[in-house]
Amino acid sequence: MKLPIEYYRKSNVVSLAKSFLGKYLFTYLDGKFTGGIITETEAYNGIIDKASHAFGGRRTNRTEIMYADGGTAYVYLCYGIHSLFNIVTNRKDIPHAILIRALFPIEGLETMMIRTNKKNLNRMNLFIGPGLVSKALGIHYSDTGKKLNGNEIWIEDRNFKIPNAKIITGPRVGVEYAGKDAALPYRFRVMHRDLEKII
DNA sequence: CATAGGATCGCCT
DNA sequence: GGCGATCCTATGT
Numbered sequence A: 001m002k003l004p005i006e007y008y009r010k011s012n013v014v015s016l017a018k019s020f021l022g023k024y025l026f027t028y029l030d031g032k033f034t035g036g037i038i039t040e041t042e043a044y045n046g047i048i049d050k051a052s053h054a055f056g057g058r059r060t061n062r063t064e065i066m067y068a069d070g071g072t073a074y075v076y077l078c079y080g081i082h083s084l085f086n087i088v089t090n091r092k093d094i095p096h097a098i099l100i101r102a103l104f105p106i107e108g109l110e111t112m113m114i115r116t117n118k119k120n121l122n123r124m125n126l127f128i129g130p131g132l133v134s135k136a137l138g139i140h141y142s143d144t145g146k147k148l149n150g151n152e153i154w155i156e157d158r159n160f161k162i163p164n165a166k167i168i169t170g171p172r173v174g175v176e177y178a179g180k181d182a183a184l185p186y187r188f189r190v191m192h193r194d195l196e197k198i199i
Numbered sequence B: 001c002a003t004a005g006g007a008t009c010g011c012c013t
Numbered sequence C: 001g002g003c004g005a006t007c008c009t010a011t012g013t
Helices: A013-019 A063-067 A111-114 A128-137 A178-183 A192-198
Strands: A024-029 A030-043 A072-078 A082-090 A096-107 A153-156 A167-170 A185-192
Touching: A013 A030, A013 A096, A024 A096, A024 A128, A030 A111, A030 A128, A030 A192, A063 A072, A072 A128, A082 A128, A096 A111, A096 A128, A096 A185, A111 A128, A111 A185, A185 A192
Parallel strands: none
Antiparallel strands: A024 A030, A024 A153, A030 A096, A030 A185, A072 A082, A082 A096, A167 A185
């Protein structure tokens, strides 16, 4: 079933980020239906988290959408090239976010391979990296602000449970500037080869 | 207005 | 494992 907005309003962004592993992320964009299983996430814990764009309560044109109600897409451009897809969580005015870093492809494989210029289907390493995930799903930074209970970008729970023993927890990628917050264990992932055995 | 740099990727060696 | 691509955002004058 499609996750209701209530699901995204939970207050613990770290456990919520972990709970997205094994959920199905779908898009219907550009007339194409694509999606897969979320296999890597990172939590960004609002105004007290130095790695978060909303650290210290900063509000800019870019970060304003992080203060929206849970269940909103926060997509921004990184390195001038990559659209990075984040899920805004918690309630309005609490700028929690979860970055989706990897996807195990399920639906619309051909479309996703065309979008990412992949020639071979190799689920071990396909769509690992947040820029690639957005590219495969057709998500662009102009999609920021879209609600996740609509018909363009949404997440489904299909009762697929990842065993705790298969979840790798560690520090987030590329946030060295965040001082001691850089070491926080806010990154969660499942190896694609483990997923293939479970599926 | 000008400028530095970024929650990255793919290609090259 | 090193580097270039590429452009928006934030910040400073």
